[in-house]
Amino acid sequence: MALITCRDASFAYEGRTVVDGLNFEVQTGDYLCIVGENGSGKTTLMKGLLGLMQPKSGTIETGDGLLPTEIGYLPQQTSAQKDFPASVFEVVISGRLNSRGILPFYSRLDRQIALDNMERLGVLHLRQKSFRELSGGQQQRVLLSRALCATHKMLLLDEPVSGLDPLATIELYRVIKSLSEETGITIIMISHDVRSAVEYASQILHLQNRQVFFGPAAEYVQTDVGKRFLGEGGAPNGSSS
């Protein structure tokens, strides 16, 4: 059974359908990239996967013992977070919140898990630093550590490289790829950057207010829609207008 099975799902905001015809499966260990233009329904689908939104029709099921709360999430940063006074360690350990339940404070185990995840992502030396003093790339790796504290099964990444410089972008893609290969964690990523998506991901889901492609990345580049979108994505500055 698949980790996530989406059958004929559609999502609507205030009665207006944003995206429909969603039929796909995510298997354990997959690295799925959801691509599409702005407003094509990517973020809406992600909310659905996180259980923050119910499908208007169809179903999204989780399997293989994946609980909806076992999905680690890397959200887009809000402006309020950019100047939030919190240390790196405080941010990372907050990912352990739901393993701890209602009990007050964090246990020694929680601390150890937080430290291990920071080490895995190479941000252990920053743990006493203030989150707002870090570079964009460092911040994303800290937030990835937090997401890993919440799960070891599945990560959902919402435009993780937006706002990063080219070097930090490549580095973050490599970090995500090695996470996927080394730990076997399932990754679902939303991205504008379709070139990197086909380079790193194993599966591609292309949305255009409906599902226009779902399958292996290698197949995607052969399709018309894939070629067209890749062509656009290769325009100067990589803009996907």
Place this chain on the structure above:
Amino acid sequence: MDLLLEMFSFTFMIRAVVVGLLVSLCASLLGVSLVLKRYAMIGTGLGNVGFASMVSATAFGLSHLALAISMPVVVVAAFLLLRVSESSKIKGDSAVALISASSLAVGVIIVSQTTGLTLHVCSAMFGSILAMTQADLQLSVGLSIVVLVLFVLFYKQLFAVTYDENFAKATGTRIQVYKSLLAILTAVTVVLGMRMMGALLISSLIIFPALSAIRVCKSFLSVVITSAVISVACFFVGIVLSFGYDLPTGASVVGINLVVFLLLSGVNLLRQGGKI
């Protein structure tokens, strides 16, 4: 020293200091979350709702129950403010302005039709340390302790909800529960502090210490602790000054808080200047 001895020879001053310190502590802790979540104006809104309910209680001859009547009204208002500011129809700051102004208007109409603008109304707006009775003292101490205990017990949830609501929600935290908790605790603190600080000044007790602490601290825990220390210290200095120089208590406390805020902002500027 003589001044302090003289001050503590008055029972009403001891009451005022005890309640004031506890309320300052609660307000500063909750203030960190409220300021960082951009909910700081809620304090002002709740202060005005509290004013309306308190003068109404007095107008109907129930002044001895003013605290007990205001509490549920302000708690409901806090819920409303949170709910309304989340709905897409009316955004946060407008919602607060709406509720603040209308409750103030209701309060003023009730006052003008009953007692008129008396000294009592003035003290409800700007605070008075004489208003504290023995029963108020007991209620204030009890509720402040409840606020403090809940804050410590749910510290990590409050951090998670303050820092990143979306992440907390996605990983299964029932954020509505903790936001409501924050609203209730804030409402209780506002009502407790309103007598002394005044409806118009109580919000500063929530906002100033947190703002000052955020200027100089790097971690959330240090912001919380610094905010608490600043708040308690400013209250104490403020009330001593107000006693010594016969100044209004609420305004003196706010004045001291402002001085600390400006000082720490200066420190922060110097630090940043040094870095570049």
